[in-house]
Amino acid sequence: MGARAASRQWSNALFVAPYLIAYLCLLIFPLVSGMGLSLFKADLFGGREFVGLENFARLFKDTVFLQSVANTFYFVLLTVPPLTVIPLFLALLLNRSDRTAAIFRGVFFSSSVLSVTIVTLIWRMILMTEGGLAANIRHAMGFDAIPFLSDPNLVMISMAIITVWWCLGLPMMLYLSALQQVPQDIYEAAELDNSGWFRTLWSITLPALSRTVILVAIFQCVLQFQLFGQPQLITQGGPNGASRPIVLFIFEVGFRRWDIGYAAAASQILFGIILLATLIQYFVTSRKQVSS
Amino acid sequence: MSGIDIKNVSKAFGTTQVLDDVSLQIAPNEFIAFLGPSGCGKTTLLRMIAGLETVDAGEIHIGDRRVDDLPPGQRGVALVFQNYALYPHMSVADNMAFGLKNIGVAKDEIRRRVEDAARILELDGLLARKPGELSGGQKQRVAIGRAIVKNPDLFLFDEPLSNLDAALRMRTRLELAQLRRRLKATMILVTHDQVEAMTLADRIVVMKDRKVQQVGSPMEIYARPANVFVAGFVGSPSMNILKATIQDEGGFAVAIVAGTKIATRVPMAGLPASDHWRLGLRPECVKVSNDGHPATVEFVERLGERTLVYAKLSDGTPVTAEDAGNSRVAMGDAIHLRIDGARAHLFSGTGDGYHADEAA
Structure with missing residues (x-):
């Protein structure tokens, strides 16, 4: 009886097998083999030699890598709060059924459908010091152009502005769909309870959106730690490494210097950072929810 | 205690007329039921009294105040919604206290009123719970409690029993009748269930096709229906x-x-x-x-x-x-x-x- 039940349970596994096989081959296997690779000194086209944790030891002494880690954290700090808050306000403003709101929803979402190549092209035309839109406006007003892309102090802020502009649409849509889940009669009850606009926003709307806020923050965190395309296409990590994030470092080490063992080790550290950041956010916010 | 005077009220949504020249007087401390089939305009009329719908034409007076141009919160009415409309992230006590906090009632007074309402409605042990942790009947009582604490001139009930199962509906109906006796307030109940209307109301307003068909005591409506619709609709x-x-x-x-x-x-x-x-x-x-x-x-x-x-x-x-x-x-x-x-x-x-x- 027990054996029959067990065999029946195993045959049930056939239903999940196609997904499980794809998951194992395309996600778990590369992840584990990447972890293994990080323990080797390996060339993209040559042999490999087991070096244990030496790649990691090298990374922690590598100033270029440490600078890219700092750059990445700085970028995440610059982008995740605005990408969590600005779409929320846009959604609150555009959560109406009139035509103007529909047009603006489309306008704000439109940037999200562009590829990183187009986005960087547009923003290079705006930000470049020679003949860029911003520079022309500054010149017309009698000022010097701001070196958005060549000043080490400004370049990450410029990357953040570009990224916020590019990524606003999806979180806005997530907030809009969450807003539409809030039953209308709760707002009517609040009206009857003499609740003003701000009070309703603070006590009714925002608590109703708290899960979506957490989702957007975690999602953006994971996404922005993987910054690559914008600096790769606009500044190639410059000036002087000021806009080189971890992924660009991994790309340069792995595919320009062909040192894939070292690149794999850097990847493991990025993986660890994202995992840690996500877990911290998850636990902090879920504890806050329980206590509230 | 305030009576209500509805004078020649009309309402249309776009090209669809939902109420056409409706007039009605409700005496202070009277329990009125709006009874009619779906789409007859009864809920719209209730929402117009509450201030959740605008009035296209006509006037609504509560006591000696004209209220149809006042926002809902200033009309002195409390509405119990069909789906309870409790604030999901607030505790039972906060749900009841929210309206009082918004008008600056003192904390001690809020606590007193919430505790009184909880005692009347047997919600004593549930004040710290969230709506998600309550049964349908308990949610309904919280919704009623939220109305009671405001000491309103007028209670409005929008099909309050329709989401309850048959046994609970009967019990809640009895509780509503007892509550009514205890509160001595003017109440309006919207329902499509004639048993609710017959058992709870002093007078029933039967509505159909945007108009009031008959206003009368339950037995008057049953024994002397004004027209063939009322005759067919009331009685089972x-x-x-x-x-x-x-x-x-x-x-x-x-x-x-x-x-x-x-x-x-x-x-x-x-x-x-x-x-x-x-x-x-x-x-x-x-x-x-x-x-x-x-x-x-x-x-x-x-x-x-x-x-x-x-x-x-x-x-x-x-x-x-x-x-x-x-x-x-x-x-x-x-x-x-x-x-x-x-x-x-x-x-x-x-x-x-x-x-x-x-x-x-």
Whole structure:
């Protein structure tokens, strides 16, 4: 009886097998083999030699890598709060059924459908010091152009502005769909309870959106730690490494210097950072929810 | 205690007219039920009183204040929503206190009122819980509690029992009746359930097609329906409405249905000229008997204490009759029906109702 039940349970596994096989081959296997690779000194086209944790030891002494880690954290700090808050306000403003709101929803979402190549092209035309839109406006007003892309102090802020502009649409849509889940009669009850606009926003709307806020923050965190395309296409990590994030470092080490063992080790550290950041956010916010 | 005066109120959503020139007076401390089928405008009228819908034309007064241009919070009304509309992230106590906090009631006073309401509604042990942790009946009581703490001039209930199961609905109905006695406030209940309206209300406002069809006490609505719609809508099973011709016999109308005469007590003197008369008979006025009008049984419903017999008269006219609980009547049987014409109603071609004099 027990054996029959067990065999029946195993045959049930056939239903999940196609997904499980794809998951194992395309996600778990590369992840584990990447972890293994990080323990080797390996060339993209040559042999490999087991070096244990030496790649990691090298990374922690590598100033270029440490600078890219700092750059990445700085970028995440610059982008995740605005990408969590600005779409929320846009959604609150555009959560109406009139035509103007529909047009603006489309306008704000439109940037999200562009590829990183187009986005960087547009923003290079705006930000470049020679003949860029911003520079022309500054010149017309009698000022010097701001070196958005060549000043080490400004370049990450410029990357953040570009990224916020590019990524606003999806979180806005997530907030809009969450807003539409809030039953209308709760707002009517609040009206009857003499609740003003701000009070309703603070006590009714925002608590109703708290899960979506957490989702957007975690999602953006994971996404922005993987910054690559914008600096790769606009500044190639410059000036002087000021806009080189971890992924660009991994790309340069792995595919320009062909040192894939070292690149794999850097990847493991990025993986660890994202995992840690996500877990911290998850636990902090879920504890806050329980206590509230 | 405030009465309500609704004067010539109209409302349209786009091109769809939902209320047309409705007027109604409600006395202080009166319990009124708006009763009608879906889409008759009863909920819209309630929401207009609450301030959740604008008034296209007409005026609404609560007490001596005109309120139709005031925001909902300033009308002195509390509404219990059909789906409770509790704030999901607030505790039961916070749900009840929210409205009071917003108008700056002192903390001690809020606590006192919330505790009072919780005691009345037996919510004492649940004050710290969130709505998600409550049963449907408990949520309903919290929604009522949220209304009570405000000490409103007027309580509005929008189909408050429709989401409860049958047993809980009956219990909550009783609780509402007790609450009403304790609170001594003006109350309006919107419902499509005639049992709720009949058992709770002092007066019932029957609505259909954007208009008030009749306003009256439950027994008045039942015994003297103003028109053929009210006659058919109130009462379960529905009143039999049979095509008839009438003639005068001794000053009272005699209806001729399927070739047989039914003597009513409706005075001929008050009847207008009409070609299309209908006779209204409650099922309890049509009894299965050994003699009387011949009929064939189509369907039998055994309810325990009585049996409903759906039959057809000799000309095919359908009629619902009553028999004893232990009736042996079966489908297909040929039976006879004894009709109590003294309690019959007549409806003219325009649908207006005519009844026996009350003394008769």
